[in-house]
Amino acid sequence: MKVLAVGAHPDDIELGCAGALLLHGARGDELNLLVLTTGEQGPHAARSRIAEQEDAAAFLGANLFWGGFEDGAIPEGRDGIMAVEAVLHRTGADVVYAPGPQDTHQDHRAASIISMAAARRLSRILCYESPTSVGFTPQVYVDIEPYLEDKLRTIRAHTSQVLKNHLVDIEAVEAQARYHGFRSRIRYAEAFQAPRFVWDVAPRTEQAAAAETLRTSMEEVR
Numbered sequence: 001m002k003v004l005a006v007g008a009h010p011d012d013i014e015l016g017c018a019g020a021l022l023l024h025g026a027r028g029d030e031l032n033l034l035v036l037t038t039g040e041q042g043p044h045a046a047r048s049r050i051a052e053q054e055d056a057a058a059f060l061g062a063n064l065f066w067g068g069f070e071d072g073a074i075p076e077g078r079d080g081i082m083a084v085e086a087v088l089h090r091t092g093a094d095v096v097y098a099p100g101p102q103d104t105h106q107d108h109r110a111a112s113i114i115s116m117a118a119a120r121r122l123s124r125i126l127c128y129e130s131p132t133s134v135g136f137t138p139q140v141y142v143d144i145e146p147y148l149e150d151k152l153r154t155i156r157a158h159t160s161q162v163l164k165n166h167l168v169d170i171e172a173v174e175a176q177a178r179y180h181g182f183r184s185r186i187r188y189a190e191a192f193q194a195p196r197f198v199w200d201v202a203p204r205t206e207q208a209a210a211a212e213t214l215r216t217s218m219e220e221v222r
Contacts, residue, residue, distance in 0.1 A: 001029040004093035005062075006084060006115045008074060008107035009039035010053035011158040011168065016128030017097045018060065018151040019144030019177070019190045025061050026147075032091045033057050034084065036067030036074050036111055049160060056157040059150075063091070074110040084118035095124040100193055105132045116195060126192040129176075131168075138191035141184035148177060148188045 003024050007013035013021070013033055025031055039049045050066075057064040067074070067083050074080055088096075098115035099108040108130055119125050129136045144151060152170055161168045180189040 001027075001095060002032070002091055002093045003029050003095050003097070004032045004034060004088060004091055005097040006034045006036070006099070006111055008036050008099060008105070008111040009071065010035055010049040011039075011056075011155065011161050012099065012108070012111075012130060013097070014056050014151070014154040014158065015168065015173065016099065016130055017126075017190060017192075018056075018154045019147050019188075020097065020126075020142045020192075021060055021062065022147040022150050023142065023144065030091070031060055031062035032065065032087065032093060033060070033062045034065045034067060034087045036069050036080075036083070037071040037107065038066070039071055041071040049158070052158045052160060056154045059154055059157060065090075072107060074107045074114070076110045076113045080110060080114035081117045084114050088118055088122075094122060095126070096122060097126050097128055097192075099130055100127040100133050100136055102135045103130060103132050104134060105130070108132060123196060123198040125196045126194055128190070128192055131172075136191070137193065138180070139194045140192040140197060141180060141186070141189040142192070143181075143184075143186050143188070144177060144190050145181070145186065145188045148174065151177075 005013045005017055005021060021031055035053055054064060065087050096115060096119040099112045101112040103109050116125060126140060155168060155173060177188040180191040181187045
């Protein structure tokens with residue numbers, strides 16, 4: 001599987017879906033990130049937000065693409081859609097993670113609109129939550145307990161937002177994962193809205209069927 005995660009600014013993707021991306025990576029899926037702006041209007045540390053995003057992408061094992069738009073002015077029309085389409089075509093992604101459409105930040109809303117328009121022919125689109133989301137009502141949950149610490153590590157890569165200016169609260173991120181885990185009857189989860197998501201329940205392979213037969217036989221012997 002080839003995955004594309006779209007974010008408006010550096011750290012959006014890590015906050016919203018790094019846990020799911022780490023799970024994709026663990027199963028051998030190809031990861032691609034498209035960050036539409038460099039977040040140049042926000043606070044900076046000694047290192048640029050570009051370098052912070054590069055570090056996070058490297059830890060995820062993801063290819064990183066930049067949209068080249070001005071922070072605060074992502075277009076909702078043709079230019080924005082074409083930018084996402086170009087990366088979709090280049091990567092061949094068949095699942096897209098994008099910001100949720102209801103958000104108080106105009107860049108997040110625009111990123112959601114152009115991502116869903118560009119991915120209009122795909123059968124799997126999941127929208128993630130951001131700290132500025134409003135009315136977020138998830139339908140899909142992903143168990144991220146094995147990768148929670150690694151998710152937090154990808155967020156800490158964005159030093160300017162976490163350590164210097166305290167715009168990102170790591171404890172709140174962990175609490176949010178615990179809250180979604182409680183709602184989904186697991187320990188820690190990421191939550192997603194599902195504008196379109198085809199669940200592929202693949203048939204068992206012969207190897208899996210043989211393993212199940214052997215397990216059943218061993219239980220009968222006991």
